Amino acid sequence: MRYRKVILVAAMLFVLVGGPALWAQANATLQGRVTDPSGAPLPGALVSVDGPGGSRTVSADKTGSFQIRDLAPGHYRVSASLDRFAPGEAKDLELHAGQTLTQNLRLTSLPYSENVVVTAQKRAETLVEVPASVAVLGGETLENHHVEDLQDLGQMVAGLTVTGDEPGTNRVTMRGINTGGVASTVGIYTDDVPFGSSSGLANGAILAGNFDTFDLARIEVLRGPQGSLYGASSVGGALKYVMNQPTTAGFEARVLGTSETVDGGGAGYSLKGMANVPLGDHFALRATGFYRSDDGFIDSIGNNPVASLTTPGVDIIGGTRVARNINTDRSSGGRLSGLYQPSAKFSLLLTEQMQDFNSRAPNAIDADPVTLKPLENGKVQSSYFEQPVQTRYRISSATANWGLGAASLASVTSYSTFEQNLNLDATIASGLTGGPPLASLVTALFGNDATRPLSARLPQTTSTDKFSQELRFVSPRNKTFEWLIGGYYTNEKSEIHQEIHAVEAATGAIAQGVPDLAVLSLPSTYKELALFGNTTWHLTPRFDLSLGARQSRNDQSASQVGDGPLAGGHVEFDNLDSHESPFTYSVSGRFAQTANSSIYARVATGFRPGGPNVLPPNVPAGTPLTYKSDSLTSYEAGWKASGAGGRSSVDLSVFYLDWKDIQLFALVNGFGINANGGTAVSKGAELTASVIPTAGLTFSLNGAYTDAVLTKDTDPGVGGLNGDPLPFTPKWAAGLTADYEWNVRNGATAFVGGGLGYTGDRTFDFTTRTGGGLSRIPSYVTLELRAGTEFGRWLVELYGKNLTNEKGIASVDAAGALPNSALGLGYIRPRAIGLSLGVRAW
Numbered sequence: 001m002r003y004r005k006v007i008l009v010a011a012m013l014f015v016l017v018g019g020p021a022l023w024a025q026a027n028a029t030l031q032g033r034v035t036d037p038s039g040a041p042l043p044g045a046l047v048s049v050d051g052p053g054g055s056r057t058v059s060a061d062k063t064g065s066f067q068i069r070d071l072a073p074g075h076y077r078v079s080a081s082l083d084r085f086a087p088g089e090a091k092d093l094e095l096h097a098g099q100t101l102t103q104n105l106r107l108t109s110l111p112y113s114e115n116v117v118v119t120a121q122k123r124a125e126t127l128v129e130v131p132a133s134v135a136v137l138g139g140e141t142l143e144n145h146h147v148e149d150l151q152d153l154g155q156m157v158a159g160l161t162v163t164g165d166e167p168g169t170n171r172v173t174m175r176g177i178n179t180g181g182v183a184s185t186v187g188i189y190t191d192d193v194p195f196g197s198s199s200g201l202a203n204g205a206i207l208a209g210n211f212d213t214f215d216l217a218r219i220e221v222l223r224g225p226q227g228s229l230y231g232a233s234s235v236g237g238a239l240k241y242v243m244n245q246p247t248t249a250g251f252e253a254r255v256l257g258t259s260e261t262v263d264g265g266g267a268g269y270s271l272k273g274m275a276n277v278p279l280g281d282h283f284a285l286r287a288t289g290f291y292r293s294d295d296g297f298i299d300s301i302g303n304n305p306v307a308s309l310t311t312p313g314v315d316i317i318g319g320t321r322v323a324r325n326i327n328t329d330r331s332s333g334g335r336l337s338g339l340y341q342p343s344a345k346f347s348l349l350l351t352e353q354m355q356d357f358n359s360r361a362p363n364a365i366d367a368d369p370v371t372l373k374p375l376e377n378g379k380v381q382s383s384y385f386e387q388p389v390q391t392r393y394r395i396s397s398a399t400a401n402w403g404l405g406a407a408s409l410a411s412v413t414s415y416s417t418f419e420q421n422l423n424l425d426a427t428i429a430s431g432l433t434g435g436p437p438l439a440s441l442v443t444a445l446f447g448n449d450a451t452r453p454l455s456a457r458l459p460q461t462t463s464t465d466k467f468s469q470e471l472r473f474v475s476p477r478n479k480t481f482e483w484l485i486g487g488y489y490t491n492e493k494s495e496i497h498q499e500i501h502a503v504e505a506a507t508g509a510i511a512q513g514v515p516d517l518a519v520l521s522l523p524s525t526y527k528e529l530a531l532f533g534n535t536t537w538h539l540t541p542r543f544d545l546s547l548g549a550r551q552s553r554n555d556q557s558a559s560q561v562g563d564g565p566l567a568g569g570h571v572e573f574d575n576l577d578s579h580e581s582p583f584t585y586s587v588s589g590r591f592a593q594t595a596n597s598s599i600y601a602r603v604a605t606g607f608r609p610g611g612p613n614v615l616p617p618n619v620p621a622g623t624p625l626t627y628k629s630d631s632l633t634s635y636e637a638g639w640k641a642s643g644a645g646g647r648s649s650v651d652l653s654v655f656y657l658d659w660k661d662i663q664l665f666a667l668v669n670g671f672g673i674n675a676n677g678g679t680a681v682s683k684g685a686e687l688t689a690s691v692i693p694t695a696g697l698t699f700s701l702n703g704a705y706t707d708a709v710l711t712k713d714t715d716p717g718v719g720g721l722n723g724d725p726l727p728f729t730p731k732w733a734a735g736l737t738a739d740y741e742w743n744v745r746n747g748a749t750a751f752v753g754g755g756l757g758y759t760g761d762r763t764f765d766f767t768t769r770t771g772g773g774l775s776r777i778p779s780y781v782t783l784e785l786r787a788g789t790e791f792g793r794w795l796v797e798l799y800g801k802n803l804t805n806e807k808g809i810a811s812v813d814a815a816g817a818l819p820n821s822a823l824g825l826g827y828i829r830p831r832a833i834g835l836s837l838g839v840r841a842w
Contacts, residue, residue: 028095031067032103033842034060034080034088036140040276041065041249041842042082042107051076051095063250073097080105089695090743106749106790108140108698108741119242120222121534122192122229122410122484123474128640131546131588131600133223133653135160135688135702139216139244144739145755145784146799148292150210151810151828155735155757155782157221158686158704160239163728164206165364165811165826167329168357168391168420172208174223175655176682176708176729177236177632179720180765181205181663182674183608187226187234190241190353193397193414194490197464198232199611200627200663200674201524201558202494207420207462209241209393211355212333214256215274215288217242223686224634224655225606227584228548231488231530235606235632235659244274245349246284246339252276252842256795260834263805264379265297265325282342289334296325297830298365300383303376304819306427308449309440316443316453317427317505320382327381329359333393345403357391362813364824369815370770372777375822378807382819384427384439385457385508391420412470419463424817426456426500431816432566438517442502446514453505456517464494479541485533488552492526500566518564522614528554534586541592548586548604555579560614576612578626597641604634608663613673627674630661647692657682657708666717677715680726682708696741703734720766724774730760748791757782764812768823780808782828788836795838805831 034045041064048057052074060066060080073096079089085107095101117124120134127134135157137147147153150170154162161178164170171178172186183200188209197204213219219241226234253275260268270292278284306317333355341347366375366382374380397414429438439455447454472486500517501510530552537545556578562571586604593599610628638653659680666675684706692698708729714720739753758781763774783804788797802808806828813824 027069028071028073028097029067029069029100030071030076030078030093030095030103031065031100032078032105034064034066034082034105034107035842036085036107040244040247040252042080042085043249045080045082045085045105045107047078047080047105049076049078071095078103078105080107082107087695090749092743108138118218118220119192119240120220122472122486127651128592128596128598128642129590131544131590131602132604133636133638133651133655133686135221135223135651137219137221139213139218142213142216142219144753144786145737146786146801146834147213149212150208153219155755155759156702158688158702158733158735159223159684159706160221161728161730163811163826165362165813165824166327166359166389167331168210168359168389169206169362170208170210171206172239173728174221174237175657175684176706176726177657177659178726178728179662179664179678179680179714179718180727181665183663184208184233185236185608187230187232187238189230189238190395191243191351191397192399192410192412192470193395193416194230194466194468195393195395195416196418197466197494197526198490198492198528198554199494199524199526199556199609201522201526201556201611201614202464202496203462204233204464207391207418210357211241211393212290212292212331213241214272214290215244215335217244223653224602224636224657225584225604225632227604227606228532228550228586229534231532231550231552231584232528232554232607232609235608235630243335243337243351244286246276246286246337248278248281248284248339248341250276250842251278252840254838254840256836256838258834258836260294260832262295262297262832263830265830266295268292268294282340284339286337286339287334291330291332293330294328294829296327296329296360298327298361298363298379298381299324300326301376301380303380304382306437306439306455306819309436309444311449314449316449317384317439317455320384323383326383326386327359327361327363329357331355331357347401349399351395351397351399353393353395353397355393357389359389361387362389362824362826363829364811364813364826366818366820366822367825369768369821369823372775372809372823372825374807374825375820381824382428382822383425384455385425385503387423387425389420389422393418407473407475410470410472410474412468414466414468416466417463418466419461421461422459424458424460426458426817428817428819429456429458430821431814432500437819439505442514442517443505446502446511454502454511454514455505455508456500457503457508458498458500460496460498462494462496464492466490466492478538480538482536482538483533484535486531488528488530488532490526490528493523494526495521495523497521500564516564518562518566520560520562520567522558522560524556524558524611526554526556526609526611528552528609543592544590546586546588546590550584551581552583553579553581554609556609556611558612558614573614576614576625578610578612580610580629582607582609582629582631593641596643597639599637599639601637602634604636606632606634610663610676611674613675623673624675627663628661628676630659630663630676632657632659634658649690651688652685654685655683662714664714664718664720666715675715675718677718678710678720679712680708680710682706682726682729684708698739700737701735703732705732707731714766718766724766725763727764727766728762730762730779732758732760734758744789748789750787750789752785752787754783754785759808765814777809777812780806780828782806782808793840795836795840797836797838799834799836801832801834802829803831
């Protein structure tokens with residue numbers, strides 16, 4: 001009996017003491033981390049687990065981590081949700097007794113949800129609150145669809161057009177506001193830092209900031225004039241690259257390597273990486289770097305000899321050089337940011353950004369000037385010498401934010417430099433000679449047909465050094481009245497320096513003993529001081545009225561020194577200046593139908609600064625010494641809405657733009673000048689929509705109809721007639737994308753996706769006419785597909801871009817630089833197949 005009592009007591013002690021331990025050991029733990037696609041943590045995300053015994057929910061901590069203990073063995077479903085993100089989930093997780101399973105969850109931003117927060121109006125607010133047309137592409141969308149540069153971006157945003165035939169040389173236009181001038185119509189920003197020249201004397205229109213898209217939070221595209229908040233040269237809109245900022249939430253790093261093969265060329269590759277490093281609770285660093293090498297796909301085949309000007313039947317140059325894949329290009333760069341945030345009321349962000357482009361030749365091929373059909377069976381460029389182009393960006397900025405109670409103060413200080421060095425092949429350059437190739441003329445004047453054939457090259461440097469300072473006070477969010485007031489100053493120094501040298505035809509070396517054919521230098525300065533403000537009055541809980549205004553003053557000066565026979569001898573213009581005080585405004589009203597739906601109407605204005613004209617020798621009498629600002633007034637209305645949980649959204653806008661005193665690029669005696677002339681109207685509609693029919697599946701659609709035409713003849717030197725369409729503006733453009741992601745097994749996901757893009761036919765200038773109308777370049781359709789998997793920290797993806805191998809024309813270079821009066825057609829990149837491998841760490 002005594003032993004039985006001892007055994008009974010021991011059993012009771014075992015149950016009371018050891019039993020809970022065995023029960024705890026028998027149960028499982030589920031843990032993980034919730035991040036966005038860039039790897040950034042998503043604190044506050046709600047994580048729910050469903051399985052035996054019901055459902056349990058926890059919130060992710062500041063590092064995005066979660067842990068759920070004491071789960072009975074069995075099969076589970078875990079999901080995560082957070083405002084402005086599509087829900088994420090993993091199914092059929094099998095937990096065993098005593099197991100600790102790590103299951104990370106990645107939430108993707110809703111592609112066009114009206115709950116997406118933007119800074120389009122220089123304060124954080126949701127899209128549905130912005131009474132204007134704004135398109136947003138999140139960082140994960142950019143990466144998923146391999147949007148590397150501006151050319152790719154044009155396929156993703158309704159109403160946005162990008163032209164250009166090499167990296168670093170691009171023109172961005174919105175809603176058709178383009179006549180081929182040299183001053184920008186779209187403002188380019190990195191966060192709140194303006195990039196590029198504000199004047200029409202530094203080729204800003206064709207040198208738009210083309211920044212790499214790796215490790216971006218998003219790109220915001222503001223359609224229509226943004227004169228009141230963004231000032232000069234945002235007459236057509238503004239484009240903002242919004243960077244991922246450093247965070248103290250935790251360490252994270254990522255490396256992405258890609259190998260890519262292009263049709264008609266060889267293999268290229270890229271390597272990109274980022275790291276976020278917290279240094280205590282108040283300071284963090286974030287570094288991003290990339291290198292990309294793209295192989296060319298255009299050949300030079302030894303055709304088109306250059307004939308002697310003095311001896312019939314004799315060729316001074318036997319033909320173009322023989323080389324394959326001449327249009328290779330390289331790009332590299334990086335960004336280093338440091339964030340200091342000692343309290344919720346103050347933060348200081350310091351950023352240093354750089355990017356370099358190096359290309360060997362433009363992506364242009366010889367084409368018939370009448371039919372626009374490629375010559376020599378396509379993909380051939382008549383190249384006598386290499387045409388290297390080096391483009392360099394450097395941006396230093398400091399952004400400080402103070403919370404002052406009644407308002408917050410933001411200061412944005414920046415200094416940036418832009419420089420492009422190009423060396424053009426001027427062997428033909430018939431526009432400078434009035435007919436014969438320049439090589440023939442130079443050989444006749446300074447060389448010998450047999451013993452010393454000569455040619456010509458044109459090196460040019462375009463540069464802008466820009467300092468800017470913006471201060472703005474922003475009221476806190478208020479149910480009745482909100483305001484913003486600020487000041488802006490910029491001081492820009494730019495220069496275009498151009499030379500034309502006689503060179504030895506065989507080697508391209510500068511010909512000794514031969515004078516420079518031309519040396520031209522155009523330095524200029526631009527200074528602007530502006531005051532701006534914006535107010536929003538919430539007249540009722542559902543109706544808002546917003547007013548914005550900007551008063552600015554700009555002072556410009558320029559001079560020009562030229563010499564050489566092609567410059568008309570020595571010419572010198574000094575003390576050319578201009579002064580303007582433009583005023584812009586915006587008025588908008590917004591009615592909230594529901595918390596996630598609103599309609600709006602907006603009237604807004606924008607401008608491009610005028611400036612001094614540097615005139616060529618022997619100009620006709622009456623040629624203006626200055627050119628004026630042009631102005632644009634926009635009338636716009638739209639509807640924005642999103643469905644329950646952000647699973648569907650729509651953004652529809654209609655617009656009418658009235659453009660006056662258009663700045664045009666005109667040729668006088670073979671030299672370009674700025675002039676005003678003509679009026680134009682652009683009217684149309686844009687649609688952006690998305691739907692998430694089930695978890696992991698997303699469809700997105702964008703489309704635009706744009707009818708942009710001249711309503712008055714331009715100067716005869718430009719050639720535009722009343723009714724002519726504005727260049728490179730398709731009436732119809734559209735894009736459709738689809739993405740699906742699903743859980744394959746514990747810790748692994750798979751994904752597939754793709755997109756179709758359509759670009760309608762377009763005109764390309766005001767002078768090339770056939771059959772009584774302007775010549776048009778044909779429409780094209782592109783297809784891209786991707787598939788891959790993520791398992792643990794690793795990513796593997798196979799993708800294809802332009803799988804239909806469409807020969808879409810992105811630019812048309814005027815006749816004169818190529819033999820046989822050929823045009824240069826700038827093609828989009830041919831079919832490319834790539835494989836990516838990535839790894840994360842946190």
